[in-house]
Amino acid sequence: MSPAVGPAVGALGSLPRLFLAQPPQVLPAREQMAFTLIYHLILVPLGVALPFLTLLMNYVALRRDDAVAFTLAKRWSTVMAVQFAVGVVTGTVLSFEFGLLWPGLMGRWGDVFGIGFGIEGWAFFLEAILVAVYLYGWERLKPRTHFLLGLPLPLVALVGAFGIMTANSWMNTPQGFTVDATGKVTSVTVRQAVFTPILGVEYWHFLAAAVMTAAFMVAGVYALGWLRGRRDRYHRLGFALPFTVGAIIAPVQIAAGDWIARTVYQRQPVKFAAMELVWTTDSNVTEYVFGRLNPDGTVSGGLAIPGLDSILAGFSTSTVVPGLSGVPADARPTAVEATIAHWAFDLMVIIGSALLLLAVWYGAAWARRRDIPRSRWFFRFAVVSGAAAVVAMESGWITTEVGRQPWVVHGYLRVADAVTPVGAPGIWLTFAIILAVYATIAWVCIAVLLRLRTRWQRQDLAAPSGEVSPEVEVPYGPRAEELYRPGPGEDEVPR
Amino acid sequence: MTTAGLVAFVLLLAMTAYACGGGTDYGAGFWDLVAGGRDRGERPRALIDYAMAPVWEANNVWLIFVLVLLWTGFPVVLAAVFSSVWIALVLGVLGLVLRGAGFAFRKPTRLLARRRRYGAVFGIASILTPFFFAAAVGGVASGRVQAGVRGDEVTSWLNPTSLTFGVLTLVATAFIAAVFLQQDAHRFGAPELVEYFRLRALGSAFAMLLAGIGGIIVLRFDARYIYDGLLRGWGLVFVVVALVAAAATVSLVWAGVGRGVRVTAVVTVGSTVFAWGMAQAPYLLPTTLTIEQAAGNPNSLRWLLLVSLVALVLVVPTLILLLWLDTRGRLVSHHEPADEDTHH
Numbered sequence: 054m055s056p057a058v059g060p061a062v063g064a065l066g067s068l069p070r071l072f073l074a075q076p077p078q079v080l081p082a083r084e085q086m087a088f089t090l091i092y093h094l095i096l097v098p099l100g101v102a103l104p105f106l107t108l109l110m111n112y113v114a115l116r117r118d119d120a121v122a123f124t125l126a127k128r129w130s131t132v133m134a135v136q137f138a139v140g141v142v143t144g145t146v147l148s149f150e151f152g153l154l155w156p157g158l159m160g161r162w163g164d165v166f167g168i169g170f171g172i173e174g175w176a177f178f179l180e181a182i183l184v185a186v187y188l189y190g191w192e193r194l195k196p197r198t199h200f201l202l203g204l205p206l207p208l209v210a211l212v213g214a215f216g217i218m219t220a221n222s223w224m225n226t227p228q229g230f231t232v233d234a235t236g237k238v239t240s241v242t243v244r245q246a247v248f249t250p251i252l253g254v255e256y257w258h259f260l261a262a263a264v265m266t267a268a269f270m271v272a273g274v275y276a277l278g279w280l281r282g283r284r285d286r287y288h289r290l291g292f293a294l295p296f297t298v299g300a301i302i303a304p305v306q307i308a309a310g311d312w313i314a315r316t317v318y319q320r321q322p323v324k325f326a327a328m329e330l331v332w333t334t335d336s337n338v339t340e341y342v343f344g345r346l347n348p349d350g351t352v353s354g355g356l357a358i359p360g361l362d363s364i365l366a367g368f369s370t371s372t373v374v375p376g377l378s379g380v381p382a383d384a385r386p387t388a389v390e391a392t393i394a395h396w397a398f399d400l401m402v403i404i405g406s407a408l409l410l411l412a413v414w415y416g417a418a419w420a421r422r423r424d425i426p427r428s429r430w431f432f433r434f435a436v437v438s439g440a441a442a443v444v445a446m447e448s449g450w451i452t453t454e455v456g457r458q459p460w461v462v463h464g465y466l467r468v469a470d471a472v473t474p475v476g477a478p479g480i481w482l483t484f485a486i487i488l489a490v491y492a493t494i495a496w497v498c499i500a501v502l503l504r505l506r507t508r509w510q511r512q513d514l515a516a517p518s519g520e521v522s523p524e525v526e527v528p529y530g531p532r533a534e535e536l537y538r539p540g541p542g543e544d545e546v547p548r
Numbered sequence: 549m550t551t552a553g554l555v556a557f558v559l560l561l562a563m564t565a566y567a568c569g570g571g572t573d574y575g576a577g578f579w580d581l582v583a584g585g586r587d588r589g590e591r592p593r594a595l596i597d598y599a600m601a602p603v604w605e606a607n608n609v610w611l612i613f614v615l616v617l618l619w620t621g622f623p624v625v626l627a628a629v630f631s632s633v634w635i636a637l638v639l640g641v642l643g644l645v646l647r648g649a650g651f652a653f654r655k656p657t658r659l660l661a662r663r664r665r666y667g668a669v670f671g672i673a674s675i676l677t678p679f680f681f682a683a684a685v686g687g688v689a690s691g692r693v694q695a696g697v698r699g700d701e702v703t704s705w706l707n708p709t710s711l712t713f714g715v716l717t718l719v720a721t722a723f724i725a726a727v728f729l730q731q732d733a734h735r736f737g738a739p740e741l742v743e744y745f746r747l748r749a750l751g752s753a754f755a756m757l758l759a760g761i762g763g764i765i766v767l768r769f770d771a772r773y774i775y776d777g778l779l780r781g782w783g784l785v786f787v788v789v790a791l792v793a794a795a796a797t798v799s800l801v802w803a804g805v806g807r808g809v810r811v812t813a814v815v816t817v818g819s820t821v822f823a824w825g826m827a828q829a830p831y832l833l834p835t836t837l838t839i840e841q842a843a844g845n846p847n848s849l850r851w852l853l854l855v856s857l858v859a860l861v862l863v864v865p866t867l868i869l870l871l872w873l874d875t876r877g878r879l880v881s882h883h884e885p886a887d888e889d890t891h892h
Contacts, residue, residue: 153634168848
């Protein structure tokens, strides 16, 4: 790590950065960025993996000529559209925030790592069109044609995620450029800047997380119905297909998680030290489960397991793990930041392991009886598995972001130097507006989904009585057959 | 043309696409807002909902591309713009968010009071975004956003040129949307709305002319470099093209000829954007930063051009597919045979 000294710091000589007051707008800018990202990240797994689950269900429907599977796939595609509509908005806000909150990042490094967002742009556009075509095509196009037109959707999602992950992994392990003495970028090798050391692991770890989270979220809905006594084929299939996907990915994710943790140990040792609360560089390092790092390097509370951290990092107690104290204070996370990263990391690992156990339970039932488990407790856990997976995913993201502090570009640009010159009150105000608007969107979005559910239930109970199908009424939904079809309970348009 | 010049050209193209595509959407929101009370406004609103349904968010992609082209191609410009005119940009984004949400949520809502509330949000937001984004561009055009110096937080976007750009853009979105909606009314069999939007297309064309003339006068005193640029070289060429296309649109609309009228409307708005871009050349931030000075690393620029090319190759066929499915009536929802009066 070679902390290239930025011009602002250079002017102040060798004064340790830590003792300089951060610009006051750093706090609201960070909070706003964190909030909008956390919010967007709830939608991301659905955006990345719901198309895959839907197409899988569509495939099952085609293979078995199964009306129930068709209904499920169709309804999932409707939810997909609602989620996509909200995701477009929150994603666009994020793009603007790069400029609004972090002009120092984009203005100095945009030409090195900004191109990944262009790749995401392709995916975004194709998704917008293909979601519309897929949603409109139900019962209009031949089932096979319709399925084939939807088939690119999961692949497009992979491309979009790749674009975003190139940018994030570059911030973690920046490369592909040279800088002169003043810190100005003098040359760029785009291929190296895209394929950074951490990209591979980060990408697969993220993808597995997205698929797992979406799968458990969807399965949880039908697990709840199952618990409430709706034990029909609709709920069985709606539960079993996504849960099977989640259960298959769960062990893969544990392996990917182990891989990325060891890659972080090798490539981002400071972040690893923060994640594991390692203060002094040593071998035979203690692993802490939770616990709090004090500024003097001691750890309060938590469960200490001697030697385990070295074993996890390098399969042996003699593995040396670099500690936080080996890095200048202005180039490593503070004690509080390290504790946050550590707790987030532990929480993620615990939830991931719990989900693996649930997957094993499911697998065992399947192996013994070729059927889903009977226990009500299993379904209770399954109901919360989706929310738990979301928490795990958010925790993973907090681990990687907070563990990178105080850097936004590791070793090259500090968050405090990237922040906008706009004053703190202005940023607090935009943050307040965003909170209000996002809360409204969440509220209305949930209301729309609940109403869809109610109307689908009603649709299942009674034969349709000429009512407009619920799918017509979501964003991206098909047009009603005629322009002026009045809804039930509305008067005929006067003319 | 240099690589940087080519990237700047692509940037101008993306902005033009957003002005035309996004402009049509936002303009429709404007007509939605001014359609009048519950009864009077019901039919135009129904047409607007109906016509915008399949592509209502896709146009945001141009905006994303504008941002990507800026921060990868001309990072310094991005930093300067976002540090100065940030308030206008925040208001524009606020409009974008509220518009998307308002439109999306109005669709599944049955209750009239709530529909009207979402509709009002959708309409007002549709005015915010084009006005404030254009005001931000006006700050750039009039030299109030400069390289290395932070422009004033308020006057950089609240000034004569910004107001001119804002009003002209607002009128232009109303114009292009009225032309498109007139065609949609024809296509979806609502003849009385053809006339309704025909009058509005003519009215907004006239308003656009007035705004344009007023704008030129304002630019003469407030943004001299742009003013000079509009009266010479490529700037002048595109001003003339815009005027001719506007005249053609008006005559076609007047005569009730449908064929080609969308094209001339798009050319009108597109040429107006191009005229500004050409008038600014070779500056990205007149008159402190040229395209060449602002350009990012040449290697990145070449990759950026490749990414843009791929985007074009991907986007055009899918867009054609969507429009083809749409115009062939393939994207209409399936219903049992109509059980009610269909002769509206």
